[in-house]
Amino acid sequence: MTDYLAAVLEMxxxxxxxxxxxxxxxxxxxxxxxxxxxxxxxxxxxxxPIQINGHLYLTHPATERWNLGQGVRTGIKAWSDVPWDxxxxxxxxxxxxxLDELSFGTRNxxxxxxxTDRGETIFLISGPEAPRLLVSYGxxxxxxxxxxxxxxxxxxxxxxxxxxxxxxxNPGPVKxxxxxxxPGERTKPWYGPDRGM
Numbered sequence: 001m002t003d004y005l006a007a008v009l010e011m012x013x014x015x016x017x018x019x020x021x022x023x024x025x026x027x028x029x030x031x032x033x034x035x036x037x038x039x040x041x042x043x044x045x046x047x048x049p050i051q052i053n054g055h056l057y058l059t060h061p062a063t064e065r066w067n068l069g070q071g072v073r074t075g076i077k078a079w080s081d082v083p084w085d086x087x088x089x090x091x092x093x094x095x096x097x098x099l100d101e102l103s104f105g106t107r108n109x110x111x112x113x114x115x116t117d118r119g120e121t122i123f124l125i126s127g128p129e130a131p132r133l134l135v136s137y138g139x140x141x142x143x144x145x146x147x148x149x150x151x152x153x154x155x156x157x158x159x160x161x162x163x164x165x166x167x168x169x170n171p172g173p174v175k176x177x178x179x180x181x182x183p184g185e186r187t188k189p190w191y192g193p194d195r196g197m
Contacts, residue, residue, distance in 0.1 A: 004149040005039045011156055011174050013192040015046035024062035028069045033107065034126045039149035040113060044068065049179040053156065053170045055116040057179070066179045068113075075112030075121065076105035093134060093141045110134060113148070120162045122151070137162035157197070171197045 009015065029035045048058040049066035059068040084102050089095045094102050103109035108127040115121050118137070125132040133144045133151055140163035144151050155161040158169025173191035180187055 002150075002153075004147060004153045005042060008043065008149050008153050008156070009046065011153070011192050011195055012047060012052075012176060013174075013190075017045055019048070019060045019062040020045040021062040024060075028061040031069060032072065032105070032111070034111065036111075036113065036124065037131060037148055039147050040124070043149065043152065047176065049181070051117075051177045051179060053168065053175050054177075055118055055168050056152075056155065057115050057117070059179075063181065065181050071115075072105070072112055075115075079104045079110070079112065079121075091139045091141070093136075096141055097134065097143045116168070118168065120166075122148075124148070135162045137166055140164070140166070142166075 025036075025041060044058050044060055048060040048068070049063055050058050052058065057066075059066040059071050061068040080103075084092065084094070092102075093099060105111065108125075110123040110125055112121050113124050120135055120137045123134045123136070124130075125134060129145070131145070131147045133146065133148065135142045135144070142161065142163045144161065146154075151161055155168070156174055158167045160166045173194055175189050175191055177189040178187045
């Protein structure tokens with residue numbers, strides 16, 4: 001069985017761990033009322049705040065700028081304001097994935113944990129069927145019964161992880177770019193090891 005966390009870390013290169021802080025995670029978990037998965041926390045600690053392959057953003061709970069907790073709260077509010085009852089059944093994640101209700105930031109609800117500059121939002125579904133992710137991409141929704149590390153691995157190798165024809169494959173090493181931590185800060189991208197792709 002593939003160790004997807006190890007496989008992703010191998011693709012991304014040595015962990016940076018610039019903001020790794022167990023206390024920040026404890027505060028965030030207490031605030032949210034759920035515990036985010038360990039593979040997700042390991043990847044966030046290793047690299048975030050970061051943009052991966054020019055599209056995917058990961059933020060961190062220990063930073064003031066690009067703060068994961070703030071992003072989750074903002075996402076919960078925005079997604080909670082969507083008029084879900086106006087959706088066509090073919091676009092309604094409740095009907096598509098057998099959800100009793102569609103709630104954000106609740107014990108068994110959806111938690112926005114990552115996003116892309118292409119308009120994708122990656123949600124963790126908390127509850128008894130974990131690990132489970134939903135990805136919104138425009139009016140398309142995709143469900144993945146897998147860990148975040150497996151989702152990220154498959155995303156990086158070019159699988160359609162946000163719905164049909166959604167692949168964002170970049171051959172060669174994975175491009176990583178730190179997000180600027182102050183106004184005017186310039187960042188330089190770096191690359192993971194050669195993947196033979």
